[in-house]
Amino acid sequence: MPKTVLSEAQEDYLKQIxxxxxxxxxxxxxxxxxxxxxxxxxxxxxxxxxxxxMLKKLSELRLVEYEPYRGVRLTESGxxxxxxxxxxxxxxxxxxxxxxxYGWEQVHxxxxxxxxxxxxxxxxKIAEWLGHPERDPHGDLxxxxxxxxxxxxxxxxxxxxxxxxTATIVRVATQDTGSLNLCTRLxxxxxxxxxxxxxxxxxxxxxxxxxxxxxxxxxxxxLWVVEA
Amino acid sequence: MPKTVLSEAQEDYLKQIxxxxxxxxxxxxxxxxxxxxxxxxxxxxxxxxxxxxMLKKLSELRLVEYEPYRGVRLTESGxxxxxxxxxxxxxxxxxxxxxxxYGWEQVHxxxxxxxxxxxxxxxxKIAEWLGHPERDPHGDLxxxxxxxxxxxxxxxxxxxxxxxxTATIVRVATQDTGSLNLCTRLxxxxxxxxxxxxxxxxxxxxxxxxxxxxxxxxxxxxLWVVEA
DNA sequence: TGCAAGGTTTAGGCATGCCTAAAACAGTTC
DNA sequence: GAACTGTTTTAGGCATGCCTAAACCTTGCA
Numbered sequence: 358m359p360k361t362v363l364s365e366a367q368e369d370y371l372k373q374i375x376x377x378x379x380x381x382x383x384x385x386x387x388x389x390x391x392x393x394x395x396x397x398x399x400x401x402x403x404x405x406x407x408x409x410x411m412l413k414k415l416s417e418l419r420l421v422e423y424e425p426y427r428g429v430r431l432t433e434s435g436x437x438x439x440x441x442x443x444x445x446x447x448x449x450x451x452x453x454x455x456x457x458x459y460g461w462e463q464v465h466x467x468x469x470x471x472x473x474x475x476x477x478x479x480x481x482k483i484a485e486w487l488g489h490p491e492r493d494p495h496g497d498l499x500x501x502x503x504x505x506x507x508x509x510x511x512x513x514x515x516x517x518x519x520x521x522x523t524a525t526i527v528r529v530a531t532q533d534t535g536s537l538n539l540c541t542r543l544x545x546x547x548x549x550x551x552x553x554x555x556x557x558x559x560x561x562x563x564x565x566x567x568x569x570x571x572x573x574x575x576x577x578x579x580l581w582v583v584e585a
Numbered sequence: 586m587p588k589t590v591l592s593e594a595q596e597d598y599l600k601q602i603x604x605x606x607x608x609x610x611x612x613x614x615x616x617x618x619x620x621x622x623x624x625x626x627x628x629x630x631x632x633x634x635x636x637x638x639m640l641k642k643l644s645e646l647r648l649v650e651y652e653p654y655r656g657v658r659l660t661e662s663g664x665x666x667x668x669x670x671x672x673x674x675x676x677x678x679x680x681x682x683x684x685x686x687y688g689w690e691q692v693h694x695x696x697x698x699x700x701x702x703x704x705x706x707x708x709x710k711i712a713e714w715l716g717h718p719e720r721d722p723h724g725d726l727x728x729x730x731x732x733x734x735x736x737x738x739x740x741x742x743x744x745x746x747x748x749x750x751t752a753t754i755v756r757v758a759t760q761d762t763g764s765l766n767l768c769t770r771l772x773x774x775x776x777x778x779x780x781x782x783x784x785x786x787x788x789x790x791x792x793x794x795x796x797x798x799x800x801x802x803x804x805x806x807x808l809w810v811v812e813a
Numbered sequence: 814t815g816c817a818a819g820g821t822t823t824a825g826g827c828a829t830g831c832c833t834a835a836a837a838c839a840g841t842t843c
Numbered sequence: 844g845a846a847c848t849g850t851t852t853t854a855g856g857c858a859t860g861c862c863t864a865a866a867c868c869t870t871g872c873a
Contacts, residue, residue, distance in 0.1 A: 366860065366861090394820075394821060403860090403862095405821065405822085406862075406863080407861055408821095409822055411860075426821060457707070457710040457714070458710065463706070470702045470704075471702055475695075476694075479681075479685070479695060482685040482686065621850085623849095631832095632831080633850075634831090634832075634833080634853085635830070653851075654838065654839070654851060
């Protein structure tokens with residue numbers, strides 16, 4: 358229970374540790390795999406030396422377990438904080454999209470700033486307005502009020518779907534504006550139904566609505582689906 | 586044109602200078618009267634010595650004119666920044682009230698934090714959603730998109746209304762939660778119509794809807810009205 | 814096993830923004 | 844016009860969070 362209020366930077370570190378830790382973000386539970394100093398530095402746009410300093414502080418606050426040269430992982434309370442921040446972020450994205458008409462490529466930047474500054478009251482108001490949504494506009498799962506991250510039971514990567522099958526997109530795993538704009542033009546967004554026609558070296562040939570085309574691997578990589 | 590992005594603290598200083606400068610907040614135009622170091626320190630919850638330091642910085646940025654021992658006033662560009670912040674604040678208060686159902690005694694604290702972190706896009710979205718309102722839930726005027734602060738033409742203090750007259754509340758000039766809750770119970774809010782029955786030493790006897798009672802001066806002080 | 818390459822940590826700095834204590838000033842009073 | 848009072852400024856410090864440069868581990872490959 359961190360009584361000390363955390364700084365924006367500290368919250369960002371915790372969130373990124375969560376997101377970088379495969380077993381804690383893609384899958385639902387656990388303290389997560391250890392994360393490297395360098396990985397964090399890249400995600401945060403900061404030098405590795407700065408990361409070391411912050412990790413020491415977070416470690417003193419018992420928010421992470423930090424072993425020099427070996428990586429960090431979240432403690433239970435660090436995990437809670439990270440999920441809280443992530444919930445703010447994804448609820449905000451959803452609200453900006455649904456209530457204020459932001460495009461899904463715009464929501465990330467705004468949510469990134471606001472997530473640190475909204476109260477619990479605000480969180481609750483927008484969650485209610487939205488009807489307690491499960492996913493944000495990109496299809497990412499929103500941690501619940503109890504700070505549990507639901508699991509993506511049957512979701513798999515598009516590239517893992519065999520030719521001939523039909524699938525529904527549930528998630529577009531990027532915040533990159535360019536990719537998101539491209540997906541918009543190709544009608545590839547959560548809820549879209551597509552058929553996998555053929556796997557090729559450079560990507561997947563798919564059919565979406567009436568169009569069919571070769572989807573480059575770089576984009577295909579981003580798509581998570583459930584088979585119909 | 587301050588190309589450097591300003592810190593939260595700097596924005597707060599500029600906003601408070603604006604609000605403390607009678608001729609720039611109560612009335613519409615001009616660079617405003619000079620504001621004392623001490624006054625700022627009190628409003629900002631900070632020591633006078635800290636204010637001096639910040640004023641030097643703002644002065645170098647040409648956002649204020651600062652004469653040691655004589656006070657500060659906003660420059661033209663400082664005035665613009667302050668109005669921008671104030672617009673954010675009051676639009677947010679209005680949005681929280683109208684769109685998210687916050688009580689008018691709750692909006693201030695939330696807006697106070699968010700005002701520094703919303704984008705121009707966000708400002709515009711909520712302004713549109715609200716239909717470009719003129720006043721916030723307390724009746725305070727909202728600076729326009731062009732950053733002009735409209736003037737309170739005929740508004741006067743309730744205490745200046747002679748007995749026997751009827752008036753409509755346009756503004757409740759406080760952010761104090763206790764006072765605001767009290768006003769709510771007494772049905773005293775912008776739009777409420779009241780009749781001034783009698784001025785007494787301890788306050789004003791008034792009638793609101795079916796009730797009539799003695800309104801203590803401390804509360805009456807806060808009310809601005811237009812005569813019917 | 815030994816060494817190079819890469820990632821990681823230490824050391825030393827800088828800017829922001831706040832603090833306290835003490836010195837300097839302005840305006841009023843005698 | 845000198846002293847007093849209260850305000851304001853200077854001086855010196857502290858915490859946060861970032862930086863660079865240099866020293867330090869660890870690993871993987873010969």
